Amino acid sequence: MPEPDAHCLGGHHLRQPQRLKGWPDLWLVGEKPGVRARFASMAPASPPAAAAAVAEDQTLALSDAVLLRVLACLPEPHLTGAASLVCRRWMRLAGRLRRRLAVRDWAFVTHRLPYRFPDLADLDLFPASIAAPTALPHASPLLTCGELSLTLDTSADPPLGACRFLDDDVLDRGLTAVAASFPNLRRLSATAAAESGGLMAIAGGCPTLQELELHRCTDLALRPVSAFAHLQILRIVAASPALYGTGEDGGVTDIGLTILAHGCKRLVKLELLGCEGSYDGIAAVGRCCAMLEELTIADHRMDGGWLAALAFCGNLKTLRLQGCSRIDDDPGPAEHLGACLTLESLQLHRCQLRDRRALHALFLVCEGAREIQVQNCWGLEDDMFAKAALCRRVKFLSLEGCSLLTTRGLESVITSWSDLQSLQVVSCNKIKDEEITPALSELFSNLKELKWRPDNKSLLAASLVGTGMGKKGRVFFKRV
Numbered sequence: 001m002p003e004p005d006a007h008c009l010g011g012h013h014l015r016q017p018q019r020l021k022g023w024p025d026l027w028l029v030g031e032k033p034g035v036r037a038r039f040a041s042m043a044p045a046s047p048p049a050a051a052a053a054v055a056e057d058q059t060l061a062l063s064d065a066v067l068l069r070v071l072a073c074l075p076e077p078h079l080t081g082a083a084s085l086v087c088r089r090w091m092r093l094a095g096r097l098r099r100r101l102a103v104r105d106w107a108f109v110t111h112r113l114p115y116r117f118p119d120l121a122d123l124d125l126f127p128a129s130i131a132a133p134t135a136l137p138h139a140s141p142l143l144t145c146g147e148l149s150l151t152l153d154t155s156a157d158p159p160l161g162a163c164r165f166l167d168d169d170v171l172d173r174g175l176t177a178v179a180a181s182f183p184n185l186r187r188l189s190a191t192a193a194a195e196s197g198g199l200m201a202i203a204g205g206c207p208t209l210q211e212l213e214l215h216r217c218t219d220l221a222l223r224p225v226s227a228f229a230h231l232q233i234l235r236i237v238a239a240s241p242a243l244y245g246t247g248e249d250g251g252v253t254d255i256g257l258t259i260l261a262h263g264c265k266r267l268v269k270l271e272l273l274g275c276e277g278s279y280d281g282i283a284a285v286g287r288c289c290a291m292l293e294e295l296t297i298a299d300h301r302m303d304g305g306w307l308a309a310l311a312f313c314g315n316l317k318t319l320r321l322q323g324c325s326r327i328d329d330d331p332g333p334a335e336h337l338g339a340c341l342t343l344e345s346l347q348l349h350r351c352q353l354r355d356r357r358a359l360h361a362l363f364l365v366c367e368g369a370r371e372i373q374v375q376n377c378w379g380l381e382d383d384m385f386a387k388a389a390l391c392r393r394v395k396f397l398s399l400e401g402c403s404l405l406t407t408r409g410l411e412s413v414i415t416s417w418s419d420l421q422s423l424q425v426v427s428c429n430k431i432k433d434e435e436i437t438p439a440l441s442e443l444f445s446n447l448k449e450l451k452w453r454p455d456n457k458s459l460l461a462a463s464l465v466g467t468g469m470g471k472k473g474r475v476f477f478k479r480v
Helices: 023-027 035-042 064-071 076-080 088-097 106-111 168-181 197-205 220-227 254-263 279-288 306-312 356-365 382-390 407-414 438-445 456-463
Strands: 100-102 122-124 142-145 148-151 187-191 211-217 233-238 269-273 294-298 318-322 345-349 371-375 396-400 422-426 449-453
Touching: 064 088, 106 168, 168 187, 168 197, 187 197, 197 220, 211 220, 220 254, 254 279, 279 306, 306 356, 356 382, 382 407, 407 438
Parallel strands: 100 122, 122 187, 187 211, 211 233, 233 269, 269 294, 294 318, 318 345, 345 371, 371 396, 396 422, 422 449
Antiparallel strands: 142 148
């Protein structure tokens, strides 16, 4: 007896429900034999297990020492950017090659910094020491200058609030952690705290530190500076009550300058920003810091008579004044001023030069200067610039942004300098090419270096010669 059909039950045929056909089935209806087989052969074969596995890292065959030498050949942007993102090993090795870093998160200082960058030589902690600005009840704008962000309160007088910093104990703990982890540190920028524990730890743990930058500095904050045995470059930003929210008695005065002078006798460069003081403080620095070669004074609040103390700086070569609204209110008699005999360069940047007596005293003290630079200073008229004739050994003169100086005033001074070799005049709009005299032309012909761009209009006209521009549209628009 025959077996029941596979598609029947109990000998009764049951019709199966017809399946909906898809697009391949409709397309291959009535296909010839072997067509589906050919399509199946065209399908990509499944990759083998070995090919599907991730390719092995070829750099694993290189030791850390060899890979460090390879990574050291990369420039700084690639070393800190793409190379450190390849893998964890490359990130660790690239961190060992990093020598300079600016930190913006203080939590990173105490937790991850020693492990991520173990061989730093230049560390900037000032951006990380600034606390996040607190939001006012109403929407208020922020005034940002560099790393500083200040909240503006339009209903207050004045509307500018003070910059908030982290607590002193938090700053001290961070500096202590840095001192324990970076013994080869060469340069440090930090915020001074009321207590001196953090800086004392830096002085003991970083014996090779040569450059120090202190923000929000006061007289008491300068006490641990004397513990740095090899300090050569020091930059002090005094605490301003308006900016840093300190008391009225804060800042750097003669007391702080005297502490600094007796503690840092190996200084080569000193920069004072917003410092107070007088004759006594500058004289103490000149007497004690016999190796001082470069002195920068910016936005000072010193009492009258401090210019005369520059004569005690027996090895000073560069004097730089930046952003000073006044030079010296009372310089004293000219016979008591003295002179810096070793001075080579006098640089004035963004200063108010409206006091004739103070400017005369400055050029008397710097009469031996061989280089004078005046950049974007206000009030430098012809009679004020005539005081520069006291410096008779000038070889290089650079004037930029002196909008009140005329051609006649310039000629009266530089024709008296027999040693002048280089001259740069940029953006001095009252100095005109058509006013150049034969004597001035002869002087120009004997110079070794001349950069003459006094008037931007004349420079633009000279650069457009032959281009057809500036002809009131005659080149581009023709009359019909």
